[in-house]
Amino acid sequence: MKYQFPADFWWGSAASGPQTEGVIPGDGKGENVWDHWFKEAPELFFDQVGPAKVSQFYTRYPEYIQQMKATGHNSYRHSIQWSRLIPDGVGEVNQTAVDYYNKLIDEMLANGIEPFMNLYHFDMPWPLQEQGGWENYDVVTAFARYAEVCFELFGDRVKKWFTMNEPIVPVEAGYLGEFHYPQVVDMKRAALVGYHEALASAKAIAAYRKLGLSGEIGIILNLTPSYPRDAKNPADVKASQIADAFFNRSFLDPAILGTFPEELVTILKDLDMLPKTLNEADLAIIQDNTIDLLGINYYQPRRVKAKETPKGPQPFPTDYFDFYEWPERKMNPYRGWEIYEKGIYDSLINIKENYGNIRCFISENGMGVEGEGRFLEEGQIQDGYRIEFVKDHLKYVHQALSEGCNVLGYHMWTCMDNWSWLNAYKNRYGFISIDLANDGAATIKKSGEWFKQVATNNGFDD
């Protein structure tokens, strides 16, 4: 069968500044939370590899842009690093950074690759983190000002802006799950962080609209569609809906509808956990500044059942549901995550049916592989498994398109293998492999060659 996509479909990949650029002497970059945390506790990071030792995109971007071209990209998402542009988060703008981002954007455009720019990818400037990070209302104001600086500097050429990548992750990983700084387990503080992120995003959108630039602005959300163990069991269905409200609708609703999910508000109210900074004026800003464009990151679903295990010592989202292992699940054998291709289709249909069919695209999808070096043959990673993974997901994107979903593109995570927070280089995701032992040398994998064909033909046969 032929899977043909529209002629102007966006083909490409995504990465972020902190995961690719490195810290180069003389770049004037300030410290962010990851730079600082690595200095304090390197043993927490896989193989003790920190954010300075990455693919050196900061200096090697012209070469990497050629690699993007060679793998069929017509668009690529990067993120501006707040701590690079405004080293302390609030003060002077770093001119060296302005020059770098200008050159990067111009180089992408000159090579026919549209820059999609994101403003926040888990990289809080350290001086702001010391003041509480997203727990501090002043950080919301600082973010809106940083966003405005970016729009003024680069908005003449960048036409696709995103306020944040996966804002649920700082909530989940930093305040519930202990795998991002500050490794706190506290649902009240988590709720405050999430609310401030949603507000900061809306304020950044307001700043963008005020400037009257021609372009669009959105947010990138990682959607984890929630499936009840038994769709005929009301308790399982209810549990699944609450999980959906916590993990998906908590950001989908304010971003697209301008309001927060009622179930979530009721739960937080009952627990006396509504953010202390909530006020009508800010809620009106959220209501008035919804997005133009949604980026959907899709990796895996959530399998949910009614609560069976005892509640923990303090309130927690999982007081309302339990996760379970679907007996029919298919696993990524190289990473331990469920692969459920239909989840990408269900997410797109959800946006069509419940969110006004807003313009959207797949902004991340990908297959992490631990120890991918074992697949190296004659100098190239033979990642047939990744080709199958992308193909199987693209088939569902194609189906969603044919059913009227407003899906405009597909970006993979990621272009070049990149550094991933505490996991560092443990899981490789790229179309292009990076040889860290050999000064970051880049080689296109088999999947990168395949993707070039797909992008060139706007589709594939299977």
Ligand code: BG6
């Ligand atoms: C995505 C994030 O959700 O997952 C990326 O946006 C991250 O920043 C990627 O690198 C992969 O994560 P991991 O833990 O599998 O290496």
